[in-house]
Amino acid sequence: MSQLPDPYGPAVPSPYAPAGGYLPPQSAFVQPGGDLYDDPLVAPPNGGVGGWFKRIGSLFQHSWKSTLTILAITQLLPGMVIGVGAIFVGVYVGLEIVNLVPEAGTGTGTGTGEFDFATVLPLIAAVVVVAILLYILQLAGYAAATHSVTRQAAGTPATIGESLGYGFRRSLGLFAWYIPVGLMILVGALACLLPGIYLTAATALVGPIFLFERINPIGRSFKMLHNSGGRVLGRLALIVLITIGLGFAVSIIEAIIEAVVNAVSDQSFGPTVNGVALVTMGAIVSVVLSAVIQLPVTMFQFAGILLTYTEQRGYEGATTPHLNAELH
Numbered sequence: 001m002s003q004l005p006d007p008y009g010p011a012v013p014s015p016y017a018p019a020g021g022y023l024p025p026q027s028a029f030v031q032p033g034g035d036l037y038d039d040p041l042v043a044p045p046n047g048g049v050g051g052w053f054k055r056i057g058s059l060f061q062h063s064w065k066s067t068l069t070i071l072a073i074t075q076l077l078p079g080m081v082i083g084v085g086a087i088f089v090g091v092y093v094g095l096e097i098v099n100l101v102p103e104a105g106t107g108t109g110t111g112t113g114e115f116d117f118a119t120v121l122p123l124i125a126a127v128v129v130v131a132i133l134l135y136i137l138q139l140a141g142y143a144a145a146t147h148s149v150t151r152q153a154a155g156t157p158a159t160i161g162e163s164l165g166y167g168f169r170r171s172l173g174l175f176a177w178y179i180p181v182g183l184m185i186l187v188g189a190l191a192c193l194l195p196g197i198y199l200t201a202a203t204a205l206v207g208p209i210f211l212f213e214r215i216n217p218i219g220r221s222f223k224m225l226h227n228s229g230g231r232v233l234g235r236l237a238l239i240v241l242i243t244i245g246l247g248f249a250v251s252i253i254e255a256i257i258e259a260v261v262n263a264v265s266d267q268s269f270g271p272t273v274n275g276v277a278l279v280t281m282g283a284i285v286s287v288v289l290s291a292v293i294q295l296p297v298t299m300f301q302f303a304g305i306l307l308t309y310t311e312q313r314g315y316e317g318a319t320t321p322h323l324n325a326e327l328h
Contacts, residue, residue, distance in 0.1 A: 040062070040153040041153045042311065042319055043310070049235075051311070059307065060299070060303065062152060063152050066163070067149060067299055067302070068295070069160055070144045070164065071141055071145060071295060071298055072295060074137050074141020074142075074167070075138055076292065078135075079291040080291045084284050085127055086127070087287065139170075139171045140164070140170070142167070143166060143170040143171060143174060143207075144164045145163070146207075146208065146211050146306060147163040150320070151327075153324070154320050154324035174207060174210060178206070180218065181203045181206055181218065185199045202221060203221050204221065204236055204308075205224055205305065205312075206218055206221045208306055208309040208310075209309065224312050228312055231308075232312060235308040239304040239305065242304075246297045247294075249293075250293050254286050257289065
């Protein structure tokens, strides 16, 4: 009867090991850029762009329904409201400027050119207030999507309602931090284009940092950018390039719709109230369709920023369970 080796005894060289008697560590058998572990949110250190893209694909595969629902409620609908509201404000102001009021039974305007700014000032103020509220709603959706994706990746899925509740609790905090971020980017852009671009990249991770860590998000975002050795900047550049490509496709569709509507209105009605109404309806259709088409782009931007942040946390030893515990 053969004697079993003592598990508590000294290490015994393997007969199948190369010269030296011992097998190399498990990491030696992993292809360059491969995963040392299968973490759904955190790419392995030095995993490269492949690990980052793999987790974006995995996020879309496993969490697309909840993410799509949350972003449709908080991003798509507010985007439509803002776009359509801006159209109506523009049309109203334009009609006031040219005084295009139809005379009885003619359908044409007087064209006196009189304009009273006081008549539209309350409307503009109301639009600004509504825009701020809708922006806060969008921030709530961003936080809710982060909550939903993280919970599902950690094996503790949350309902849409639970994630939206979390998002609304964090929305005002996000809004408060994005005020100085926006001012910094604005000042940088006014000073020169390059400082504006730098500040945009340096503050790109403020959102996830606030949600997971909630300690000095702006300073922490700067630190992550500077300590990443170009990883964060590279990921952000990829996000921008892909977004530009997708946005170009969206703009082509918008241009086709607007060209068709404008051609029909000019030929059928000309510069009349009816023509203005048709152009306005065409613009509304274009805004709605553009918002729908833009939704997958928004989902990609969300996933790209989130996984850029989680990749950097991986270099600090964080895993999905750690991130899930921080998100409360």
